[in-house]
Amino acid sequence: MIDAKGVCRVFDDGERGRLTVLDGATLQVADGEFVAVVGRSGSGKSTLLHVLGGLDTGYRGEVTVAGVRLDGLSDAALSRFRNETVGFVFQSFHLVSGVSALENVMLPARFAASPPADLEARARAALERVGLPSHAARSPGQLSGGERQRVAIARALFASPRLLLCDEPTGNLDAATADDIVALFKQLNASGLTIVAVTHEDRLRAAASRVLTLSGGRLS
Amino acid sequence: MSASVWPLVRLSLSRDRRSALSSTFGLAVGVASLVFFVSLGLGVGRVVREKVFPVDSSLVEVVPASFSLGLLGGGKLDDTAVARLEALPGVSRVFKKMNVRAPAVTIYRGDFFGRPLHMGLEVLAVGVEPDFVKRDVLMGEFVDPGPDKPIPALASTRLLEIYNKSFAPQRSLPQLSGQMLTGFVFPIDFNRSFVTATPPSASSIPAQAQLVGVSDRALLAGVTIPLDVARRLNRTANLDDVTFTAVTVQTADPSAVPLVVEAVKAMGLSVDDQERRMAENAGAAVAISTSSLALLSVLICVLAAFNIAHAFSAAVRAREKELGVMRAVGATRAALFRLVLAEALLLGLVGGLVGTLVALAAGLALDATATSLLPPFPFKPESWFLRPPWLLAGGVGLGVLAAAGGAFFPARRAAATDPARVLAG
């Protein structure tokens, strides 16, 4: 599913000069794996996910995800890749405020090359999959933290991606809710979805089939 | 633009209704004032052009030189000069005019459309060629009927307008139309004057005139009669009956006028462009005031565009994370640019439409008020406004353009959102 070789990412960081965050990182992930990447804050975990998900383009190295060679791809092709092949889940959910959960889940379809005709049915199915069948009409403000993250996961699942990229998905949740979300990830993984989650929490690490550590810009 | 972005446009506009409303309002004000003033300017311009100074731009009025060139005869408007004018390139026809060179008065004593009228007036009479006024003659032939028969005469359309709108109402005289006047017979005594001493040798030549219509081409303060009648009267009074007072030169095309004017001057003749100048001055005054008001309106639209730029910049900044998420779920940079621009275009369309409709409504209301509240006056038009389709389309277009202009840089900024930066953490 993922084949990343020698990924280097250097940020131009103003007064601090150049900051090397990824320094030849290499990663292979097989289809159906649930990989947890751990590392201290600032070690480059988010940066790694952005590279794998086609959100970042400023790196050097070879990155192939789901058979798509990402480095050097155009904005249009990368956008299409993000739209169809990967789903992102963020620590702070990043739902669009003021619009319904259903509309949030449908967001990827608004930018799809050929949006499906049965948008709403698909969005409802995604909400059902994350255990929120009756919350479609609520806006993010009317949802709890755990529910928000479930809606965000439903949005990530909407386009039936092959890979889920999760950036500290339980970081903003209380312990019990975090356990529920981890259980959901395990369930999704069991149904065949490949998951890469970056975290510094034990419960995700425990759920993963493989744990990697990011340190000094490399994975081990 | 992918059709599926419109739901997002609608959502984000409905989420921030206040800002959307204020942006739309600003545009509507600018568009409304532009459409209103241009429409008014066009309307008033039309009144000036068609009613107050109806100048035919293909005509040149040639008169003898205002200064004498001595005995050489330069600047004399006789048959030779007319033949030379006729031969000028660009000239399609010439129409000769000759004043009745004797003074004339009309003394009316009798029934005037149902009212007793008693008055004496000094009148000017000018003879013109029948073809010059043919289209306005409603009765009989416009030729010399011979002595002792009523002379066919045309009155000025403008004179009739002034009579109807200010003279008649003040004296409670009836309103008249060209049709009603046609056939009206009145006495006219040539070689007689109330103001200048008539030479003792001359004896008055009594005649009757009969109105056969009204014409834009008729003399404003006088009567217009067949050329041959003017000639005959001059001959009878032992006055000059060969020199023309003026010659109206019809050019094939208004663009030929400057060349013809030059040739006329080279012949030692002058061009009477008083009417044309008045029309041009009045037209220019209207055009200048219209353009300055239009400019002001465009300025309002520019301000509205700045207002939109400001509001959209703030919105794009506030929606940074949202835009980042859109990138994460598959939006291209171009899609975000179009999304923000589409929001502005929708506001522009609504603002443009509302502004245009408000301007139209204001114009109609003013027309209705003017019709019912203002007293009749000369050249009072039925409508003070012209509403050509291009103006209405232009109003809507200006709204859209101003909105798009205002949103351009914010849209670029939205497109440049770096999702990796705004979504991390």
Ligand SMILES: Nc1ncnc2c1ncn2[C@@H]1O[C@H](COP(=O)(O)OP(=O)(O)O)[C@@H](O)[C@H]1O
């Ligand atoms: N766009 C950026 N510009 C400059 N520095 C950045 C940028 N993104 C991340 N960094 C820096 O790179 C380092 C790694 O960031 P990140 O990948 O977010 O770490 P983690 O997710 O492990 O906490 C941090 O020091 C951060 O300040």
Ligand SMILES: [Mg+2]
């Ligand atoms: Mg991070």
